[in-house]
Amino acid sequence: MKPLSPALQAPVSTLALSPAAAARRIRPAAMIRIVRYVLADILQSRFVIGYCIGLLAISFGLFGLSDSPVKGLASLLNLVLLIVPLASLMFPAIHLYHASEFIELMAAQPLRRSVILGSEYLGLVLAMTAAVLIGIGIPVAIYLPEPGGWALCLAAAGLTWVGTSLALLVAVSARDKARGIGIVLLIWLYFALLYDALVLLLMFAFADYPMEQPMLLLMALNPIDLARVAVMLQLDLAALMGYTGALFREFLGAGPGIAAAGGMTLLWILLPLGLAFRRFSRKDL
Amino acid sequence: MLRIDQLTKRFGRQYALDQVSATLEAGQAVSLIGPNGSGKTTLIKCVLGLVRPDSGTLSLRGEDLRLGWEYRRHIGYMPQTGRFPDHMRVGQLLDMLREVRRSTCDRLDEDLIGAFQIARFAHKPMRTLSGGMRQKVSASIAFLFDPAVLILDEPTAGLDPPAAEILKEKVLAEKAKGKLILMTSHLLSDLEELTTEVMYLHEGQLRLFLPVGQLKSETGESTLQRAVARIMRDSLNAAAA
Numbered sequence: 001m002k003p004l005s006p007a008l009q010a011p012v013s014t015l016a017l018s019p020a021a022a023a024r025r026i027r028p029a030a031m032i033r034i035v036r037y038v039l040a041d042i043l044q045s046r047f048v049i050g051y052c053i054g055l056l057a058i059s060f061g062l063f064g065l066s067d068s069p070v071k072g073l074a075s076l077l078n079l080v081l082l083i084v085p086l087a088s089l090m091f092p093a094i095h096l097y098h099a100s101e102f103i104e105l106m107a108a109q110p111l112r113r114s115v116i117l118g119s120e121y122l123g124l125v126l127a128m129t130a131a132v133l134i135g136i137g138i139p140v141a142i143y144l145p146e147p148g149g150w151a152l153c154l155a156a157a158g159l160t161w162v163g164t165s166l167a168l169l170v171a172v173s174a175r176d177k178a179r180g181i182g183i184v185l186l187i188w189l190y191f192a193l194l195y196d197a198l199v200l201l202l203m204f205a206f207a208d209y210p211m212e213q214p215m216l217l218l219m220a221l222n223p224i225d226l227a228r229v230a231v232m233l234q235l236d237l238a239a240l241m242g243y244t245g246a247l248f249r250e251f252l253g254a255g256p257g258i259a260a261a262g263g264m265t266l267l268w269i270l271l272p273l274g275l276a277f278r279r280f281s282r283k284d285l
Numbered sequence: 286m287l288r289i290d291q292l293t294k295r296f297g298r299q300y301a302l303d304q305v306s307a308t309l310e311a312g313q314a315v316s317l318i319g320p321n322g323s324g325k326t327t328l329i330k331c332v333l334g335l336v337r338p339d340s341g342t343l344s345l346r347g348e349d350l351r352l353g354w355e356y357r358r359h360i361g362y363m364p365q366t367g368r369f370p371d372h373m374r375v376g377q378l379l380d381m382l383r384e385v386r387r388s389t390c391d392r393l394d395e396d397l398i399g400a401f402q403i404a405r406f407a408h409k410p411m412r413t414l415s416g417g418m419r420q421k422v423s424a425s426i427a428f429l430f431d432p433a434v435l436i437l438d439e440p441t442a443g444l445d446p447p448a449a450e451i452l453k454e455k456v457l458a459e460k461a462k463g464k465l466i467l468m469t470s471h472l473l474s475d476l477e478e479l480t481t482e483v484m485y486l487h488e489g490q491l492r493l494f495l496p497v498g499q500l501k502s503e504t505g506e507s508t509l510q511r512a513v514a515r516i517m518r519d520s521l522n523a524a525a526a
Contacts, residue, residue, distance in 0.1 A: 030385060033381065033384045033385060034381060034385065037373060037377055037378075037380075037381040038370070040372070040373070040377070041370040041371065041372045041373045042372075044371075044372035045371070045372060098371075099370060101364065101366065101367070101368040101369075102368065102369055102370055104335060104364065105362070105364055105367070105369075105426075107333075107334070107335055108333045108334070108335060108357060108360070108362040108364075109357060109382065109385055109386060110354060110355055110356075110357040110358040110385075110386060110389050111354060111357075111385060112354050113354070282337065284330075284335070284336040284337060285330070285335040285336065
């Protein structure tokens with residue numbers, strides 16, 4: 001061991017750590033080391049590169065074809081709300097099943113399980129976020145560098161984190177690849193397509209009752225709706241906000257409304273992530 | 286060195302391991318044999334901490350394996366089918382593991398990296414490697430950190446004869462240094478020169494754990510393959526009677 005210079009020497013109290021505490025101290029470093037390699041691998045995957053180029057093409061196309069940037073953004077929003085959740089559920093799930101033997105090898109090293117899963121998650125989510133921020137961010141910066149445009153980028157990034165968290169939970173929970181990918185597809189189908197239809201159905205069924213508050217709650221239970229409303233509030237497009245969006249604005253106002261949507265999205269990221277880590281720490285690999 | 290005590294693991298209703306107990310010592314090369322589904326892989330995975338046993342204990346040099354992860358600094362693992370991230374290069378994989386484990390090992394053992402000439406394909410992405418090349422990488426990783434325990438799952442499967450020879454010599458050298466080697470194989474003849482003890486699992490139960498010499502003298506057979514075949518036949522006959 002190299003002698004430390006006096007300035008670098010830690011006080012005695014911090015040196016007298018229990019082994020567990022010392023291990024906790026080296027944990028982030030180990031994770032960062034592994035993430036670098038995992039991220040480099042994922043960034044080279046054909047899917048991530050294609051996804052990024054595809055988003056670029058769609059964004060430039062929609063902005064270019066619309067008469068005004070705001071209209072372009074509105075059509076882009078609808079597409080992004082379909083594509084980004086699908087991609088950030090599917091790719092991480094497929095990747096994690098593909099990486100199962102690598103994860104097994106890493107789990108046989110002197111590493112905590114949480115470091116291994118954390119590295120995989122960060123590698124995936126950083127790569128997917130980079131693809132989204134380049135693919136949507138560059139066109140937005142050119143055509144509509146305003147709060148509304150940035151809100152779309154942020155919403156897309158948020159959905160990427162939510163989707164990857166859910167994919168992680170599914171991949172950790174379902175041993176069989178085909179079943180895991182099926183579940184992930186169902187999650188997407190449910191939130192992207194079925195959920196709104198069910199909400200509408202509910203609204204018609206209870207048309208005679210005051211439904212504003214239950215509706216607000218129902219919307220918070222769908223991360224895609226949350227993203228939509230956050231962008232709409234920032235765009236100030238009353239006509240495009242739809243029923244739930246208008247409600248959100250009426251009840252909370254634009255600023256607190258966005259904060260509430262952001263907070264709920266954070267929950268949508270952290271809850272599946274926490275469950276995934278808990279399951280993984282006890283899982284038979 | 287490695288104590289396995291009453292180890293039991295069930296998958297659903299099936300016992301993958303049924304009260305397996307054994308003590309493995311330094312300097313032994315233990316061949317774990319048995320038909321498919323006999324619990325060999327589960328036993329290895331329990332030692333590696335990849336599978337959590339339902340009951341029983343495991344300890345390595347007195348350290349309880351169920352509690353921590355630090356004990357794995359003593360273990361080098363060569364998996365059966367090393368599938369690695371597609372775009373990771375061989376050199377990157379080795380660098381990553383070095384960065385992870387350097388602080389926990391006293392010296393790096395790069396003998397196999399040299400003998401297998403890994404440097405010649407270090408720049409290649411993992412997905413472009415043949416099965417044999419991946420096996421060479423897996424083996425190099427297992428020995429790289431000079432661990433006290435080596436766990437080799439089907440070590441010679443997929444290796445060409447010269448590479449298998451290199452690996453066998455390495456195993457013998459490490460055994461002579463007092464390492465514990467635990468390996469599985471379908472082909473006993475392949476590991477005959479290496480093995481000092483035979484561990485025979487059947488339906489999750491440890492049927493046999495004997496030094497090779499004793500096994501041969503008790504059965505009166507000259508090769509390990511025949512001796513084990515005889516034991517298996519006898520145990521089947523005994524079960525039928």
